[in-house]
Amino acid sequence: MGQCFSDDLREIFEIWMRVAPVAALEEIGVDFCEISVFIAAIPLFRDGLNLWDMVSQKKLDNGFGGYRLPPILHFPKSTKRKRSPRKKHDDDQSRLFDLLVEVAGKLSSKSENSTLSPCCINGTYKKVVKRDLLCTEEAQKSETPDLLSNTVLAPEIVIKRQATYASKELPQASVPEYSEPPCLSVKSKIHDSAAGGLVVSKGGIGCFAYTDTCRSGLIRKSSVITEVEEEKAELTRVVKYEDQMTQNRSELNSMDMYCLEDPMGLDVKPPAPASSDSSAEVPVCRDYPCISPMPKHESGMEHIVHKDDDDNFSGCTLPSSTTNKVSWPTNCTGDHGKRRLSTSKYWKTATNMSKYGQISHHDPKRKAFLHGKQMCYTRQRTHRSYFKRRFFEHRSASTSNGGIFRMEVSNMHEKNNNNVKMHNPHGTDIQADGATSTKVEQSSYKSVKFSIKSFKIPELYIEIPETATVGSLKRAVMEAVTAILQGGLRVGVILQGKRVRDDNKTLCQFGISNGETLNSLGFTLEPTETQTPPSLTCSKNSHILCFNDAVEPLARIPSISLPTDQDSSAASLQPVVTTCPESDRDSVHSPADALSLDKTTENKLVLVALPATSVGALAVVPLCKPKRLELAQRRIRRPFSVAEVEALVEAVEKFGTGRSLFCLILFQMIGQSLVNAKRDHFSHLSPSIFRWRDVKLRAFDSAKHRTYVDLKDKWKTLVHTAKISPQQRRGEPVPQELLDRVLAAQAHWSQQHAKLQIKEEPVCSDPKQQLTSSSLLEET
């Protein structure tokens, strides 16, 4: 069985040597695991060993990543790449591709016929070299990868790169001077270490990188070698399709960026009169159509920023004649007659500042808030924060657009229509009522127009039986909204991240007239009562907002109590509908699940009016909640029964724990995101991609209250239980037989897992390699 691939490999190797000079490696990459097999095999290959022997002799520990690999190829988009220098090698590459397919197919079928347990991937795995690490001095020298170069990929390079990768050193750090090929996105390095890959196609060999904007790709299964030609045609289509998709995606992104000015969707109704005692009468933006004269691209930044907080800023820029004004002495504003202030990015970044800046250090509330925000942002929005920070750093004075994207400081005696009052308990400094404020020297006052474009609606949690009527659901929502409004609100002022507590000082004293300061001026709406979270909403469209606005959760309304049986018996638990604005909109959860949703949605009870919009309007976004409501209730504890334990043990014995080798290979090949997205495509290729997930799916699918995390945790405790003496164990005793199986399975799978770990010491028989490897390890 040894010589199966000898000839193929030899040919591949030869072609490889011609096609893949070092200078081109950074573009080629070796994420493609067959390639890495070959690379890893090179030193041994030279010694006359063939791949299969190496596999069976476990001599490929250091770098082998393709054994048992199904013939999955990846054909990503590769449009913008210039391939002209490579044209000559089309034949070589074409041949290489064919060979890869063929060898992969043979490998795959070979492994299928192997005696290995189907549940146990018995191979060794070494993390495949990342393309990011493939840069060498040679690569730096040659600006244009010269495929005709005679430089070849030497084994030492492989080892070095593997070592580098094993050290987890940042790719950028290892090759700082390397100037990227245009086709590569820096983002891919930053955001997705597992992203990137090698393209092996009829069209040539190249690398790709997954980025936020270019994450296209397709996983192809090409097990039938004789269908290569068909594959070719298909590939062409695929590439075209991917191109199309990417283009569409770009357009969509553009839409995302630019469509927030939608006049229809953005106008906001006046706040509900329900604003109780109106300790805060909230500024209102009337329903003026919002028509931006600005070219879209000029305001794109602002819109991006808008999206950052999932703020659906509604509202509009009001004509000056109707803009609400807040006035203060002119001398505070300097001599700008009309000052164009920074647009939303400044506001927003200022907001960001206040969110993350000084504000958090002293005020426990802020801390709570910050905590919450961190949770929220950590979830999915890291890059957004990144954008915001970027914008903040790049804030350059009022270079931005004119038109409506500004906040004006205008003369007080302009006709104004003060339908907004920034209520101040002491009523001294902020007056929106022009009539009262104009009596002070008009000439020395200038007014600032504010409009608050929208208010965030607190997240509403509503539990309602699935048998309930829509009408009752509406009533439930109404109750929740009402509950929010009952608390009453007051307004706080946030200046440069700090709460302004002294109500008697003037705006001048705080320098609020200063444009810079204005950037960081914000208003908070805080509940006067602690437990009832406040909200500003308009009764008319509140439900729309509640369900459609991707708003930051403001508060968790104590669930409208339902006769849910919180007591054990899962059968009696009634499903509930959780109306969660973010993601679980249409999910049905068990009560426990619904409760568990709370973990990220607490502690934002304060509405903040923050200057954040490109139209110079104030937006109200959540800041924090005054008092940390009780944490989201823990899920009900449901001890595992012996039967469950048995099922778990059985499943783990079958599937194993953790990620499979196959999974890791896939990560290398196509990136984790794609593996996630396409995981179902692999289900028939490997016993399990995500093992805990499969354990859950196959063994506990009907147990809705058991998540894969639960199962993983239970396994953890089971292992622990099995290791301790029976006297130390608590709870329902687990049969020793089961515990023994637990230990056995754990031992087996942890051993398997250990094989996947990057070995620090090369196992290669070649002593030269060891030397090189270890010395290079020191280097990193």
Add this chain to the structure above:
DNA sequence: ATTAGGG
């Protein structure tokens, strides 16, 4: 979306 690991 999943896993790893500490609490």
Add this chain to the structure above:
DNA sequence: CCCTAAT
């Protein structure tokens, strides 16, 4: 069972 980081 929760939480978080990493992937």
